[in-house]
Amino acid sequence: MAKGSLVGNIAQDLGLDIKRLKSGRARIFTEDSHSAPETVIAMFNVKDLDSGKNGQVKCTINQNSPFRIQSPSPNFYNLVTDGVLDREKVSEYNITITATDEGSPSFSANKTLSVKIADINDHAPIFEHEAYSAFIMENNSPSLSILSLKASDADLGPNARISYFIGDSDFKGSPVSSLVSINSESGVIYATKTFDYEQVKSFSINVKAQDGGSPPLSSNVTVNVFIQDQNDNAPQILYPVQSGGSLVAEIVPRSADVGYLVTKVVAIDVDSGQNAWLSYKLLKSTDRALFEIGAQNGEVRTIRQVTDKDAVKQKLTIVVEDNGQPSRSATVNVNVALADSFPEVLSEFGDFTQDKEYNDNLTFYLVLALAVVSFLFIVSIIAILSVKCYRWRRERMFCKSNGNLPVIPYYPPLYADVGGTGTLKHMYNYELCGTTDSRKSDLKFVRPCSQSVLSVDLSGTRTVPRQSKPMEDPIDCLEHPALTSVQSHELTACGALSARVGD
Numbered sequence: 001m002a003k004g005s006l007v008g009n010i011a012q013d014l015g016l017d018i019k020r021l022k023s024g025r026a027r028i029f030t031e032d033s034h035s036a037p038e039t040v041i042a043m044f045n046v047k048d049l050d051s052g053k054n055g056q057v058k059c060t061i062n063q064n065s066p067f068r069i070q071s072p073s074p075n076f077y078n079l080v081t082d083g084v085l086d087r088e089k090v091s092e093y094n095i096t097i098t099a100t101d102e103g104s105p106s107f108s109a110n111k112t113l114s115v116k117i118a119d120i121n122d123h124a125p126i127f128e129h130e131a132y133s134a135f136i137m138e139n140n141s142p143s144l145s146i147l148s149l150k151a152s153d154a155d156l157g158p159n160a161r162i163s164y165f166i167g168d169s170d171f172k173g174s175p176v177s178s179l180v181s182i183n184s185e186s187g188v189i190y191a192t193k194t195f196d197y198e199q200v201k202s203f204s205i206n207v208k209a210q211d212g213g214s215p216p217l218s219s220n221v222t223v224n225v226f227i228q229d230q231n232d233n234a235p236q237i238l239y240p241v242q243s244g245g246s247l248v249a250e251i252v253p254r255s256a257d258v259g260y261l262v263t264k265v266v267a268i269d270v271d272s273g274q275n276a277w278l279s280y281k282l283l284k285s286t287d288r289a290l291f292e293i294g295a296q297n298g299e300v301r302t303i304r305q306v307t308d309k310d311a312v313k314q315k316l317t318i319v320v321e322d323n324g325q326p327s328r329s330a331t332v333n334v335n336v337a338l339a340d341s342f343p344e345v346l347s348e349f350g351d352f353t354q355d356k357e358y359n360d361n362l363t364f365y366l367v368l369a370l371a372v373v374s375f376l377f378i379v380s381i382i383a384i385l386s387v388k389c390y391r392w393r394r395e396r397m398f399c400k401s402n403g404n405l406p407v408i409p410y411y412p413p414l415y416a417d418v419g420g421t422g423t424l425k426h427m428y429n430y431e432l433c434g435t436t437d438s439r440k441s442d443l444k445f446v447r448p449c450s451q452s453v454l455s456v457d458l459s460g461t462r463t464v465p466r467q468s469k470p471m472e473d474p475i476d477c478l479e480h481p482a483l484t485s486v487q488s489h490e491l492t493a494c495g496a497l498s499a500r501v502g503d
Contacts, residue, residue, distance in 0.1 A: 041067065041115065042079040046099045054103035062096045067115075069097070079113070087117040088154045121159040121213025125151040132223045134189065138197040138230050146180065147223060149187035151209035159213040162187075167206030167220065176205045180225070189223065197229040198270050231275040231324025237332045239266040249335040251342070254306045262291065262336060265298035267320045277323035283331065284317040291336070293318060300334065312338050 048055040059069050059077050066083035079095070093115040100108040127149065134147040153160040164187045169176050179200075182189050187209075203225055210218035240248055240263065250263045269276040280298040285291055287310060292303045300316065314336035321329040 037081055037083060039081045040078050041081060042113065043076070044079070044097075045076050047075060048101050050101065050103060054101055056102040058100050058102070060098050060100070065093055065095060067093070067095055085117050087119050087156075088123065090117065092116045119156040119159060121155055121211065121215070121217060123154040123159075124217035124219045125153045125162050125209040125211055126219060127151045127209065127221045130221070132221065134223060134225045135228055136191060136195060136225065137228045138195050139232060140191055140194055142191060142193055144191045146189045146191055146225065149182075149189065149207055149209075149221070149223070151187070151219070151221075153211050155211065155213065159211055161212035162209050163212070165208045165210065167208055169204075169206055171203045176203065179203065180205060182207065195227045197227045197272070198233070200227055202226045229272045229275055231271055231322060231326070231328060233270045233275075234328040235267045235269045235278055235320045235322055235330045237265070237267050237320065237330055239264070240332065240334060242332060249337045250300075251337050251339060252302070252306065253340050254308070254310075254338055255340070256302055256306050258302060258304055260302045262300040262302065263334060264300065265293070265318055265320065265332060265334070267298065267330065269322050271322065271324065275322055275324035279321050279323070281319050281321065282316060283319045284315075286311060286314045286316075290314070291316060306338055310338050314338060 046057045046059060048057050057075065059071070061067060061069055061079075066081055066085060067079055068082045070078040070080055072078060079097075095113045095115060097111045097113065098108055099111075100106050128151070132147060132149065136144065136146050149164060151162050151164075153162055163184045164182050165184065166177055166180065166182050171179065177192075179192060179195075180189050181192050187207075189205075189207075205223050205225065206220050207223055208218050208220050210216050240250075252260065252262055265280060267278055267280075269278060278298075279295050280293050281295070282288070282291065282293045290302060290304060290306070290310065291300055291314070293300050293316075298318075298320070300318075316334040316336060317331060318334060319329050319331045321327050
């Protein structure tokens with residue numbers, strides 16, 4: 001008997017003899033869906049209380065089932081397989097066992113067994129397609145989803161749990177895993193880098209789908225990834241060669257006929273498809289009525305006869321444009337000399353280089369002048385703003401003080417504190433003439449003739465320059481000039497105040 005088979009003794013389970021056995025159902029499981037033939041599924045015992053021929057029992061099952069009954073000993077029977085079981089085809093069988101005695105009349109009883117086939121990991125995952133193709137536009141962003149794969153497994157449970165992996169393979173010396181990655185659960189393939197069509201046009205990867213059985217089964221599929229081109233490259237001019245130091249000119253004789261081939265512009269585009277289709281246009285020309293260019297081949301030809309009135313120096317500007325969306329272009333300058341001899345060409349084109357250097361120097365000086373003017377303008381704006389700010393702050397300070405700005409007294413050098421005691425060392429006389437209006441009072445400092453006199457006029461004069469005058473009598477204060485403008489009714493007192501100030 002195979003490992004894991006369940007053996008059931010029907011008679012013992014039911015506890016009934018065959019005459020009293022009624023139709024019922026029992027459930028038997030097997031874990032091996034691919035059981036070999038003759039594998040015992042169940043064992044059961046049938047009893048008949050009669051004796052002799054009446055007690056002999058014969059068991060049969062329904063037809064069209066991969067099972068049969070064996071009797072290794074009287075009244076004992078085995079239910080064995082008669083073929084290979086496949087759960088994926090039939091997952092459950094209902095087997096009806098009929099027990100019939102040999103009596104006359106015979107008696108029989110039925111019993112139905114439900115046999116469920118357990119799963120084993122006997123099926124590998126299967127992809128929906130034999131091969132896959134994915135297309136991705138170049139200059140893509142990393143982590144872009146490229147393709148989603150799906151595989152199925154006919155098994156159940158862990159045997160049907162599928163994981164996806166990228167096979168070990170190389171592309172140009174690097175592992176394919178550096179280009180793409182795959183979600184092991186969902187099967188979605190992501191780009192891990194930005195692709196450039198000019199470097200990588202296509203590559204292939206092998207994806208493996210593996211189930212969770214033991215041992216695991218797997219299957220592989222090939223995914224072809226194609227990079228699609230974008231118009232990310234401008235045309236490249238191969239001829240005429242543009243060199244910064246030397247001047248190349250095409251010589252056209254003045255006797256050239258109509259359709260004379262002057263030169264041919266050669267250009268390529270590294271893109272592909274319509275992105276590489278090039279067209280040629282004549283953008284500028286010294287004389288548009290003299291030259292034309294083929295739109296497809298880039299050939300520059302004359303469209304009329306050259307005359308003596310045509311300038312020797314002819315300059316053509318040709319634009320080469322591709323057919324991409326959006327289109328990209330490149331320009332090239334073609335110098336043409338209408339001359340019959342080479343010395344004539346040299347004499348006419350000798351000043352081309354000088355003109356180029358002159359234009360370069362002129363551009364430099366123009367830029368320098370613009371920078372200097374801009375700098376001076378900015379400095380002037382800063383200076384004007386600084387002056388306005390200073391005046392605004394001074395006016396604001398004056399307004400806050402209500403016109404009463406502090407006055408710093410002035411002390412002449414002769415009154416300096418030599419001793420450092422903070423007092424004057426000499427005696428000075430002070431005369432004060434006051435009125436009822438203190439703003440019109442007068443204070444006079446009287447000194448000997450050999451010394452200077454400091455007069456302070458409280459009516460508005462802060463300091464008076466020193467002047468030598470003899471000692472005046474205190475009563476002379478009535479004749480002081482400061483009192484001449486004082487009305488008589490405002491003068492109430494005039495006196496002399498003498499004070500001695502010393503150490």
